[in-house]
Amino acid sequence: MRAEDAGPVLSLEDIHFSYGGQPVLEAVSLRLERGMFLGLIGPNGSGKTTLLKIALGLLRPQQGTVRWFGRPLVRPGQFGARIAYVPQLSQAYVRPFPITVRELVLAGRVPRRGLLRPLNRADRDAVDRALAAVGMEDRAEARLSDLSGGQQQRAFIARALAADAEVLLLDEPMAGIDAAAQERFYDLLARLQRETGRTVMMVSHDLAAITGRVTHLACLNRRLICQGPVTDVAGDPQALSRTFGDLRLIAHSHGEAS
Numbered sequence: 001m002r003a004e005d006a007g008p009v010l011s012l013e014d015i016h017f018s019y020g021g022q023p024v025l026e027a028v029s030l031r032l033e034r035g036m037f038l039g040l041i042g043p044n045g046s047g048k049t050t051l052l053k054i055a056l057g058l059l060r061p062q063q064g065t066v067r068w069f070g071r072p073l074v075r076p077g078q079f080g081a082r083i084a085y086v087p088q089l090s091q092a093y094v095r096p097f098p099i100t101v102r103e104l105v106l107a108g109r110v111p112r113r114g115l116l117r118p119l120n121r122a123d124r125d126a127v128d129r130a131l132a133a134v135g136m137e138d139r140a141e142a143r144l145s146d147l148s149g150g151q152q153q154r155a156f157i158a159r160a161l162a163a164d165a166e167v168l169l170l171d172e173p174m175a176g177i178d179a180a181a182q183e184r185f186y187d188l189l190a191r192l193q194r195e196t197g198r199t200v201m202m203v204s205h206d207l208a209a210i211t212g213r214v215t216h217l218a219c220l221n222r223r224l225i226c227q228g229p230v231t232d233v234a235g236d237p238q239a240l241s242r243t244f245g246d247l248r249l250i251a252h253s254h255g256e257a258s
């Protein structure tokens, strides 16, 4: 382990952000520790995607600091193959890609091998493993634009897996994916986290789906409402109602009578 790696993998300190007038994030501080599986939850429009983009350097906060592995982030891609990202998908995002699933997943290897070094066996194996992990081996040669939204989502997940990064950041990766594939993917993430010490942060608006899977939760609604071990946060109805607004909805989604 490098000396710099003793501290948190990612720390966001006092982040303030607005796209124009209205503040979207206010005084958000968040720590992602090595080996955590952190669920970042909050309702739609609470700033989850914005916060991930700030963490990656794709957006610059008006105030606050982003540190990865103890070092300030100064440009996107600075930490190369150490961090992999699955963006929140929409049809608009995918449609312009005239490439195959295999080519997309192979692109996940670029930060690791560089653009100029030719593909080797390790790259091809990593791509095959990632495609198998998301159940897309048989669609490898299909054009991305010919696939359903859920299949496209799985292809983007495979791209991140092929990168073999220390840290995986996933923005609503389960959207449009059927229940069986979700189950498989959650198992895979839990295995990566438990057995190989990978650090995972997954954004979700679906508290009920994510609670049984993650080790820690952070609740966002413009401000960071709470963060901690999943048992503490999921057992704190006040924090949840301050995050999601409607306590009855939360109780219902847990299958408890209220």
Ligand SMILES: Nc1ncnc2c1ncn2[C@@H]1O[C@H](COP(=O)(O)OP(=O)(O)O)[C@@H](O)[C@H]1O
Pocket (backbone or CB within 6 Å): 019, 024, 042, 043, 044, 045, 046, 047, 048, 049, 050, 051
């Ligand atoms: N590019 C943008 N320009 C202006 N406002 C935006 C932009 N992207 C997001 N927003 C607004 O910022 C707020 C937070 O959005 P977002 O980070 O996408 O939330 P979440 O991912 O939690 O749904 C929302 O009110 C959204 O409408």
Ligand SMILES: [Mg+2]
Pocket (backbone or CB within 6 Å): 048, 049, 050, 088, 171, 172
């Ligand atoms: Mg979002």
